[in-house]
Amino acid sequence: MILYVNGDSHAAAAEAVNNYAFAEDDPAHFFLGRRPHPDNLAVSWARQLSRTLNAALHLDAESASSNDRIMRTTRAWLDERADAVQEVLVIIQWSTWEREEWLHEGTYYQVNASGIDHVPPELSDRYRNFIVNFDWPKKTREAHDQIWAFHQELKESGVPHIFVNGNNDFSKIQNRQDWGTDYVGPYNPDQTYDAVIRAQGIETVAPNSYHFGQDGHSVFHRFMLQYIIDNKYI
Secondary structure, three states, X not given: OEEEEEOOOOOOOOOOOOOOOOHHHOHHHHHHOOOXXXXXXXXXXXXXXXXXXXOEEEEOOOOOOOHHHHHHHHHHHHHOOOOOHHHEEEEEEEOOOOOEEEEEOOEEEEEOOOOOOOOOHHHHHHHHHHHHOOOXXXXXXXXXXXXXXXXXXXXXOOOOEEEEEOOOOOOOOOOOOOOOOOEEOOOOHHHOHHHHHHOOOOOOOOOOOXXXXXXXXXXXXXXXXXXXXXXXXX
């Protein structure tokens, strides 16, 4: 079995061991670009889960990733294995609803409403308008519809998958869907990645960080393992 995991910095284990989000932040691993730092990857919940399941791990997670990127890269990876999707378990940890992916001159940019993203000068007006006109409830509804469509797409293709929220949830969505067991508490704020770990009394690696250390990743590894067993994904 192949365990395929995608997501943002939580799945990429940013700052789990060191203070790096991207491998390229460390001069010794600059050649790895925006991939997870190897030392952080080694203790990530995804790596721990793959070892427990005795599964090969393919991790496509990237810090600061948008859900647009997560879906694009997941589709690309699955398209290469269209004849063997039954041998794969896909786990996707969703990013925050406001992030978007913009393609410009062959490069993908991950942007959010923080106002601190670096984009080419040609995109500065677009980015300014994005921030000024940002509507959180609208973006939440759009994310819900987008993820539901992706869930249906994976179901129709016969791809076993589990979705889990990172920091945000869909508790304020009124038109809810029946996801079966393929989404861990989509409407429950107590079942996000962040909430599950904090419920065990574990804090982030620093007061100004959203990221957890190895202890937090171990908690989430056990949580996902139990979910997989209870719902017979293996």
